[in-house]
Amino acid sequence: xxxxxxxCRIGQKMKEAGLVAxxxxxxxxxxxxxxxxITPSGVPKGELKPKHLLVVDxxxxxxxxxxxxxxxxxxxxxxYRKRNDVRAIIHAHPVTATALTVAGIPFRPDIVTEGxxxxxxxxxxxxxxPGSAELATACAEAAEGADVFLMExxxxxxxxxxxxxxxxxxxxxxxxAKMYRDSLIFAATSSQQKK
Numbered sequence: 239x240x241x242x243x244x245x246c247r248i249g250q251k252m253k254e255a256g257l258v259a260x261x262x263x264x265x266x267x268x269x270x271x272x273x274x275x276i277t278p279s280g281v282p283k284g285e286l287k288p289k290h291l292l293v294v295d296x297x298x299x300x301x302x303x304x305x306x307x308x309x310x311x312x313x314x315x316x317x318y319r320k321r322n323d324v325r326a327i328i329h330a331h332p333v334t335a336t337a338l339t340v341a342g343i344p345f346r347p348d349i350v351t352e353g354x355x356x357x358x359x360x361x362x363x364x365x366x367x368p369g370s371a372e373l374a375t376a377c378a379e380a381a382e383g384a385d386v387f388l389m390e391x392x393x394x395x396x397x398x399x400x401x402x403x404x405x406x407x408x409x410x411x412x413x414x415a416k417m418y419r420d421s422l423i424f425a426a427t428s429s430q431q432k433k
Contacts, residue, residue, distance in 0.1 A: 253284030316378035
């Protein structure tokens with residue numbers, strides 16, 4: 239079962255893996271009572287402590303903690319409302335996976351077996367302003383058919399039965415994105431050398 243300490247540890251792992259910078263990203267998990275523990279705005283993920291975390295209901299009302307809930311709270315809550323099986327959500331800005339969306343290159347999880355098995359389909363949600371209701375709705379729709387999705391020119395989100403699974407999906411997403419980027423570079427270089 240996830241705890242506030244688990245969430246803080248995941249924040250540290252995200253920072254160490256280079257999946258977030260500064261105060262980027264947000265993390266949440268749903269408790270058995272239906273409330274959601276979520277990261278606040280303005281606290282770097284690598285520096286999170288249990289005292290920083292907020293508890294909100296599915297309408298976004300703060301039940302425990304002080305400070306402002308993450309700007310992407312609506313995204314998390316919309317997904318929890320759509321998917322009863324989801325117990326954890328991570329939103330981050332993995333550089334390579336996000337860069338593919340900036341370049342307009344569709345992500346291909348199936349380029350390696352691990353990607354296909356761990357990630358499944360990875361749709362890209364069209365650009366919408368961060369923190370907007372439009373983005374939250376589009377992400378919840380994407381999450382109805384996928385456990386991992388990209389947000390055009392913004393980042394990625396992963397869901398899971400717990401925080402560890404959501405984190406491993408995020409880590410795998412970025413690893414496969416790096417492999418995909420490198421394969422595109424190598425293929426272009428090889429093509430140039432043959433001319």
